[in-house]
Amino acid sequence: MTSKKSRKVEPDLNGTLEQRALARLIGNRRTGYDPFYKTNYEYSIPSPGRYHWQWFWDSCFHIIALARLDPKMAIAELETLLIPQREDGFIGHLTYWGRRGAAMSVIYGQSRMGEWRRRHSGMIQPPVIAHALEELWIQTGDSTLLARFLPKVRAFYKWLGRERDSDGSGLIGIVSPYEAGTDNNPSFDRALGVSNPGRARILWANRKLDWYNIFRGGNFDYRTAIKRNRFVVIDPFMNAVYADAWASIEKMHTALGEDQLAASAGKYAACTTDALNERCWDDQRGHYVYLHGAEQLPDTTLSVGAIFPLILSGTPKDRIASVMERFVTNPDHFWRPFPIPSVAASEESYDAESEAMIWRGPICMNLNWLLARGFKSHGYDDESKTISERSKEAAFKDFREFYSPETGRGMRGTLFGWATAAVAIDP
Incomplete structure (x- = not known):
């Protein structure tokens, strides 16, 4: 393949967006030696003021940005992210590196009972590690990275299919809002047993759920949760x-000439895509829905998940066109001045300026990267370009955890690593 490797970027907090992004990720860099794993680690923390450890999907988006800015840093972060991977393929959503790691694992209370010394949580996060590896490969043109990392990356997705797809439908489930990464998404309110919650109430509900999943939920075991x-x-x-992600894995296996593995990855991608369109599609409402409980009862809240299957190549074209017209590009729903909000503006729970109750309106650069990429793949170039331009405009001011979809104002976590993914949102 042809490398997209660009010119060398020099870090500069007052320079271009790319220079500022690299300077930010360097400023957030943490290195050291971990006594349990007996190895060095190197990664960028999400935010010096709020998040001091290695979060799974944060690091994946750091890698996506660094693939363009400093591939050596990207490779080091990917190496570190994979160190705690269990033999069965599992990777926890959070790793507490260093000598205090085991103690922090106990204090935070999100780790599997008896695995505190491993320093990682018992939960997952959105599985974007394949996207990160693919972007690193695309930007460097280095196929040896695939031979080196793809087996471990694939093992993680095999674990997800084996442990989180209980009925073989192709759909994976979650046992906590934290696993979706969209913590306070109103689509989870009913499943949590809350209605119009404030910050204290929803934090307490999630904390109780953490304890339940450890002590009565079989250490975050999905079948026990069901x-x-x-x-x-x-x-x-x-x-x-x-x-x-399975579609990305298919492409990477193909590049390595691993035709059988590529074919099986393609089948996994198609199976989940078909299941989404069969079981999560609400024909009456015209968008996708969340399914709650063992009974899989639909939740019709118009949050960002209701439009996300549009990124998939196998989603029917007429369905994509309908959702794009009715919801995505409709200013009454998702097409706000700075798209795409995490909840539609038409929802009662929509709060564009919320910093206490996150994921109930504000935009996030990581979701915009996925959405713009998906929309562009279906020929929605103008929409992808708008998302790219508005995202970069907001990120240029400062790197924040979230941004207002109405004004582009940066919100919540400061000096935030994953906001640097804006450099990779191609027009």
Whole structure:
């Protein structure tokens, strides 16, 4: 393949967006030696003021940005992210590196019982590690990276299919809102047993769920969660990312000449895409829905997951066109001055300026990267260009965890690593 390797970027907090992004990720860099794994680590923390450890999908988007800015840093972050991977393929959503790691694992209370010394949580996050590896390969043109990392990356997705697809439908489930990465998404309110919650109430509900999943939920075991029916959700966002990742894995195996592995990856992608369009599509409402509980009851909240399967190549073209027209490009729903909000403006729960209740309106650069990429693949070039331009405009002011879809104002976490993904949102 042809490398997209660009000119060398020099870090500069007052320079171009690319220079500022590299300077930010360097400023957030953490290195050291971990006594449990007996190895060095190197990664960028999400935010010096708020998040001090290695989060799974944050690091994946750091890698996506660094693939263009400093591939050596991207490779080091990917290496570190894969160090705690279990033999069965599982990778936790959070790793507490360093000598205090085991203690922090106990204090945070999101790790599997008896695995505190491993320093990682018992939960997952949106499975974007295949996207990160693919972007690193595309930007460098280095196929040796695929031979080196793809087996471990594939093992993680095999774990997801084996452990989180309980009925063989192709759809994976989650046992906590934190696993979706969209923590306070109103699509989870009913499953959490809350209605119009404030910050304290929803934090308490999630904390209780963490403890439940450890002590009564079989250490975040999905089949136990289904049996107990405490919190089980099929999230169309998570599943769209999962299917899209298998499509990326198919491309990478093809590049290595691994035809059988490529074919099986393509089948996994198609299976999940078909299941999303069969089981999560609401024909009456004209968008995708979340499925709650062992009974898989639909939740019709118009949050960003309701449009996310549009990124998939196998989604029917007429369905894509309909959702794009009715919801995505409609200013009453998702097409705000700075698209794409995490919840439609038409929803009662929409709060464009919320910093306390996250994921209930504000935009996020990581979702915009996935959406713009998906829309462009279907020929929606103008929409992709608008998302790219508005995202870069907002990120140029400062790198923040979220941004207002109405004004582009940066919000919540400061000096935020994943906001640097704006450099990779191609027009």
